[in-house]
Amino acid sequence: MSIACSFTLRFGLLLALSTGSSLAAHAQTIPAPAPASAATPPPLTGKPAPAALPPPSTGVPTGIELLLPQASPRALVAQAVGLTDVTVEYHSPSVRSRTVWGGLVPYEQVWRAGANENTLIRFSTPVLLNGQSVPAGQYSYYVIPHQDRDWEVALNRVTTHWGTDGYDPQQDVIRVPVQTEQAQFQESLLYWFSNVRPNGAHLNLTWEKRTVVLLFEVEVHKQVLAGVERALLQQPNNWELLAQAADYLVQNNLQPERALTWINESIRLQSEVSNNWIKARLLAQQQDYGTAIVYARKAIKMGDKDDEAFKSRLPNMRLSLTEWQARAY
Numbered sequence: 001m002s003i004a005c006s007f008t009l010r011f012g013l014l015l016a017l018s019t020g021s022s023l024a025a026h027a028q029t030i031p032a033p034a035p036a037s038a039a040t041p042p043p044l045t046g047k048p049a050p051a052a053l054p055p056p057s058t059g060v061p062t063g064i065e066l067l068l069p070q071a072s073p074r075a076l077v078a079q080a081v082g083l084t085d086v087t088v089e090y091h092s093p094s095v096r097s098r099t100v101w102g103g104l105v106p107y108e109q110v111w112r113a114g115a116n117e118n119t120l121i122r123f124s125t126p127v128l129l130n131g132q133s134v135p136a137g138q139y140s141y142y143v144i145p146h147q148d149r150d151w152e153v154a155l156n157r158v159t160t161h162w163g164t165d166g167y168d169p170q171q172d173v174i175r176v177p178v179q180t181e182q183a184q185f186q187e188s189l190l191y192w193f194s195n196v197r198p199n200g201a202h203l204n205l206t207w208e209k210r211t212v213v214l215l216f217e218v219e220v221h222k223q224v225l226a227g228v229e230r231a232l233l234q235q236p237n238n239w240e241l242l243a244q245a246a247d248y249l250v251q252n253n254l255q256p257e258r259a260l261t262w263i264n265e266s267i268r269l270q271s272e273v274s275n276n277w278i279k280a281r282l283l284a285q286q287q288d289y290g291t292a293i294v295y296a297r298k299a300i301k302m303g304d305k306d307d308e309a310f311k312s313r314l315p316n317m318r319l320s321l322t323e324w325q326a327r328a329y
Contacts, residue, residue: 070091070116071093071094071115072091072092072093072094072114072115072116073091073092074089074090074091074092075089075090075091075092075190075191076088076089076090077191077192077193079193079196079201081193081196081197081198081199081200081201081216081218081220082197082198082199082218082220082223083125083218083220083223083224083227084123084124084125084127084218084220084223085122085123085124086121086122086123086124086127086193086201086203086216087120087121087122088119088120088121088122088141088191088203089119089120089121089122090113090114090115090119090120090141090189090191091114091115091116091117091119092114092115092188092189092190093114093115093188093189093207094187094188094189095187095188095207095208100207100208100210101145101208101210102145102147105145106145107145107146107147108144108145108146108147109144109145110142110143110144110154110164110167110169111142111143111144111145111164112142112163112164113141113142113143113205114189115163115189116162116163117161117162117163118140118141118156118158118159118160118161118162118163119140119141119142120138120139120140120141120159121138121139121140121141121155121203122137122138122139123136123137124136125218125223126218126219127216127217127218128216128217128218128219129153129155129174129176129214129215129216130176130177132174132176134155134173134174135173138159139155139156139157139159139173140155140156140157140158140159140161141153141154141155142154142155142156142164142167143178143205143212144175150177150178150179150180151177151178151180151212152175152176152177152178153175153176153178153212153214154169154172154174154175155172155173155174155175156168156171156172156173157171157172157173158171176214178212178213178214178215179212179213179215180210180211180212180213181210181211181213182209182210182211183206183209183210183211184209185208185209186206186207186208186209188207189205189206189207190205190206190207191203191204191205192204192206198220199217199218199219199220199221200215200216200217200218201215201216202214202215203216221252221254224248228245228248231245232245237269239265239266239267239269239270239272239275240266242262242263242265242266242269242275243262243263243266243272243274243275243278245259245262246259246260246262246263246266246275246278246279246282247278249262250278250281250282250285253285256282256285256286259282260279260282263275263278263279263282264279266278267279271302272302273299273302273303273310274299276295276296276298276299276302277295277296277299277317279295280292280293280294280295280296280299280320281320283295284320284324287327289324289325289327289328290328292324293321293324293325293328296317296320296321296324297321299317300314300317300318300321
């Protein structure tokens with residue numbers, strides 16, 4: 001064998017050994033392919049994998065909520081009665097040619113007094129229903145219609161139900177009889193207030209041809225006097241505040257002895273037209289016309305004849321004085 005041939009064989013052997021080592025090392029650095037999922041079979045040899053199909057379309061974009069009008073729209077009515085704020089929140093159904101009483105609203109069953117969620121009533125202060133005190137707060141408002149006797153209204157502590165679902169009479173704060181009246185046709189249920197006075201009002205529910213009337217009262221004088229007492233504790237030497245407090249009692253013919261105490265203190269602190277005239281009215285109210293005349297003349301004499309407010313009151317003051325003189329003599 002020639003030297004050239006021997007060199008060629010050795011070089012080829014070295015090259016083969018070197019190439020095998022390199023391929024082995026390369027094989028160690030390439031991760032093995034993951035096994036095919038049982039749910040996704042491998043593609044056929046020589047053919048590309050089919051593309052994934054898009055999800056079916058509903059024709060409405062996902063993630064968007066459509067705003068549609070309610071069949072029974074939400075409504076809110078509020079009324080100040082004396083110092084009490086009363087609010088009713090409800091959903092208003094329509095008749096839509098249906099029989100309401102005894103049909104859509106069965107007799108002898110608790111009714112949500114509206115549609116959808118509970119009808120809610122809120123009182124900012126305690127109120128009186130049939131002479132019974134109901135604490136300030138929020139309540140569900142239910143009506144129990146009867147065919148042959150007075151209907152009833154129930155105020156319930158639970159305010160998170162859908163209508164009467166889960167209604168528990170044990171949670172009623174009060175259940176009272178109410179009046180019902182014939183009414184002109186009303187397509188959509190309506191709550192409204194009437195006969196509003198400082199110490200009470202009527203809350204009416206009208207639907208179809210019937211009105212349900214709830215009479216409630218508020219202890220407005222008690223509330224006012226509690227506020228007066230708090231104010232006088234803070235400002236006991238405020239003659240105007242004392243005069244206003246006494247005037248409230250005189251206007252409402254309440255607690256004359258307390259009124260006299262307050263107006264005397266007001267005059268002692270600062271004698272003015274207003275507090276002298278309040279005392280004159282208080283005394284006349286107690287039929288002490290002789291003393292009332294003294295304070296009435298004093299008030300008229302103290303008045304500024306150029307003051308427009310006093311000039312507007314002067315004719316009535318003189319008229320009252322003449323009346324008291326006629327009764328005194």
